[in-house]
Amino acid sequence: MPSLFRKRRLMVVLIGFIILVALIGFSIRDRASLSTPEKFLQDTVGWMQTIIHKPISVVDHTVDNIQDMFAIYEQNKVLKARLSEYKGVIRENQRLKSDNADLRKTIDKSEALKDYSPIQATVIARSSDRWFEQMTINKGEEHGVKKDMAVMTSDGLVGKIKAAGAFHSTVQLLSGFDRSNKISSWVVREGKEEAFGLIEGYDDESGRLLLEGIKLDEELEKGDTVISSGLGGVFPSDLRIGTVEEVVNDQFGLTKTAYVEPFADLFDINHVIVVDRAAETIEPKNSSEGDDS
Template sequence: MPSLFRRKRLMAVLIGFIVLVALIGFSIRDRDSLTTPEKFFKDTVGWMQSIIHKPVSLVDNSVDNIQNMFEVYEQNQVLKARLSEYKGVIKDNQRLKNDNAELRKTMEKTKSLSDYSPIQATVIARSSDRWFEQMTINRGEEHGVAKDMAVLTSEGMVGKIKSAGAFHSTVQLLSGFDRSNKISSWVVRKDKNEAFGLIEGYDGESGRLLLKGIKLDEELKNGDTVISSGLGGVFPSNLRIGTVEEVVNDHFGLTKTAYVKPFADLFNINHVIVVDRSMQTVENEDQKEDGDS
C-alpha cells in the first residue's frame, strides 16, 4: 500500500509538471490573441494594480509635495537670511561711503584751515538727554585741544569746546547755545559792506540760530552768508556759520534779529575739526616781528 501511494503521488507530480511545462510553452509561443482564462487573469491583475496604484500614487505624490514644501520653506529661509545679510551689506557700504565722503571733505577743509592749526577728531558719544546740546570727541589736551576752541565740520561751524580732558573733550553745539554764549559774526552781502551781529541762542522749533544786535538800518536778504568775524577774541574769522532765512525787529524795536539756517547738520555729526586760534595769533606776531626787523 505505501508503495502504491508513493507511485500515485509521483505520477501526479509528473503529470502536473508536464501540464505546467505545456502551459508555459503554450503561453510563451507567438500568438495573435490570448485565451479567455488568460484575458480574465490579465484583466483581473490589471484592475488590482490600478486599484492599488491610485492610493499608493496619491500617498507618494503627497509625500513628495510635503518634501518639496519643506525644501521650499528651507530655501526661503536661506534666501531671507541672505537677503537680510545683503541689505546689511548695502547699508554698511552706504554708511562707509558717507563716512569716506565726509572724511574727504574734512581733509580738504583741514588743508584750507592750515593757518588755524586744525585738529581732526571723531564723535564717539552723544547723550540721549542732551542730544541737541553736547557731544564727546576723541581728542583732548594731549592733542592740543583746549576750552573754547571752535569746532566745525566740512560744511560749517557746529560749536565750541566746553571742556577738555586729557584724551577726550566735550563739545557744546550751536543748538545748545544760550545768551551767555555769543559768536561775533559778519553778514556778508552782495555789493554792500558786512553787517555785524551776534549769534545768541537757538530756536528749537525752526532749527535756526538767532543772530541778534543787527542795526535797524542794515538791510539783510534771504541767502546772505553769516561767518565768524573773529572780533570776539575766541573764534577765528571767516568760519562758515549759515545763511539768513528771516529777519524781524526785536521786541523793543531797537535792533533786528535774523534767523540763520546752519550750514552744518547739527544732528548728524561724525567727524569734526577743532580749530586752534592761538596758532594764527602766534604766526601773525612772528610776521609782525619779522616786518619790524
Template sequence: MPSMFRRRGLMIVLIGFIILAALIGFSMRDRDSLSVPEKFLQDSIGWVQTIFHAPVQIVDNTYQNIQNMLNVYEQNEVLKNRLDEYKGLIQENQQLEKDNRELRATLDKAESMREYTPIHGTVIARSSDRWFEQMTINRGEEHGVQKDMAVITSDGMVGKVQSAGAFHSNVQLLSGFDESNKISSYIVREGEDNVFGLIEGYDSESGRLLLEGINLDEELKEGDVVISAGLGGVFPSDLRIGTVDKVENDRSGLTKTAYVEPFADLFDINHVMVVDREMDTVNTDSEEGEEQ
C-alpha cells in the same frame, strides 16, 4: 478518518499546483490571442494594479512635493541670509563712502585754514537725553584742545569745546546755545557792507540759530551768508555759520532778528575739527618781534 481528510487535502493541493502549472505553461505559449479566462485574469490584475497605483502615486507625489518644498524653504533661507549679508555690505560700503567724503572734505577744509591750527577729531559719543546739545570727541588737552575752542566740520561751525579732558572733550553744539553763549557774526551781503549781529540762541521749533541785534534799517535777503566776526575773543573770524532764512523785528521793535539755517548738519556729525585760535596770535606776535 483524520488520515483520509489529510490525504484529500494533499490531493487537492497537488491538483491545484498541476492546474496552475498547466495554466502558466499554456499562457506562455506564443499566441496571437488570449483565452477568455486569460483575458479576465489579465483585466482583473490590471484593475487591481490601477486601484493600488493611484494612491501609491499620490503618496509618492505628495512626498516629492514635500521634499521640494523643504528644499525650496532651505534655499530661500540661504538666499535671505545672503541678501541680509549683501544689505549689510551695502550699508557698510555706503557708510565708508560717507566717512571718506567727510574726511576728504575735512582735509580740504584744513588746508584752506592756514591761519589756524585745526585739530582733527572723531565723535565717539552723544548722550541720548542731550543729543541736540552735546557730544564727545576723541581729542583732549594732550592734543592741544582747550575750553571754548571753536568746533567745525567741513560744512561749517557746529559748536565749541565745553570742557577738555586729557584725551577727550565735550562739545556744546550750536543747537544747545542760549543767551550766555554769544557769537559775534557778520552777515555778508553781495555788493554791500557787512551787517553785524550776535548769535544768541537756538530756536528748537524751526531748527534755526537766532541772530540778534541787527539794525532796523538794514535790508537782509534770504540766503545771505553768516560768518563769525571774531570780535568776542573766543571764536576765530571767517568761520562759516549758515544762511539767513527769514528776518523779523524783535519784541522791543528796536532791532531785527534773523533766523539762520546752519551750514552743518548738527544732528549727523562724525568728523570734526577743533580750531586753535591761539596760533594766529602767536604768529602775529612773532612777526611783530621780527619787525622790531
C-alpha cells in the same frame, strides 16, 4: 498495499507534470489570439495591478511632494538668511559711504583752513538730557584741544569746546548758546561792506541762531551770509555760520536782530574739526566791536 499507493501517487505527479509542461508549451507558442481563460486571467491580473498601483503611486507622489516641500523650506531658510545678510551688507555699505563722504568733506575742509591748525575728531556721544546742547568728541588736551576752541563740520560752525579732558572733550553746540556765549560776526552782502553783529543765542521754536546788535541803518537781505569776524581773539575769522532768514527790530527799537539759519545740521553730526587759532586777530572792518566768549 503501501507500494501500490506510492506508485499511484508517483503516476499522478508525472501526469500533472506532463500536463503543466503541455500548458506552458501551449501558452508560449505564437498564436493569433489568447484563449478565453487566458484573457480572463490576464485581465484579472491587470485589474489587480491597477488597483494596487494607484494607492502606491499616490503614496509615492505624496512622499515625493513632502520631501520637495522640506527641501524648498530649507532652501527658503538659506535664501532668507542670505537675503538678510545682503541687506545688512547694503546698509553697512551705505553707512560706510556716508561716513566716507563726511570724512572726505572734513579732510577737504581741513586742508582749506590754511591759517589755522585743524584737529579732526569724531563724535562719540550726545547727552540724552542735553541732546540739543552738547556732545562729546574723542580728542582732548593730549591732541591740542583747549577750552573755547571753535568746532565745525565741513558745512560750517557748530559750537565751541566747553571743557577739554586729556583724551576727550565736551562741545557746547550753537543750539545751546545763550547770551553768555557770543560770537562776533560779519554779515557779508553783495556790493556792500560787511555788517557787524553778535550771535547771542538760539531760537528753539524756529531752530535759528539770533544775530543781535545790528545797526538800524544796515540793510540786510534774506540769503546774506554770516561768518565769524575774528574779533575778540577767540574764534578765528571767516568761519561759515549760516544765512540770514529774517530781520526784525529789537524790542527797544535801537538795533536789529537777524534770524540765521545755520549752514551745519546741528542734530546730525558725526565728524568735526576743532580749529586751533593760529592766525593773528584781524582788525575791525568798521567802528563796531564785539567779543567772542
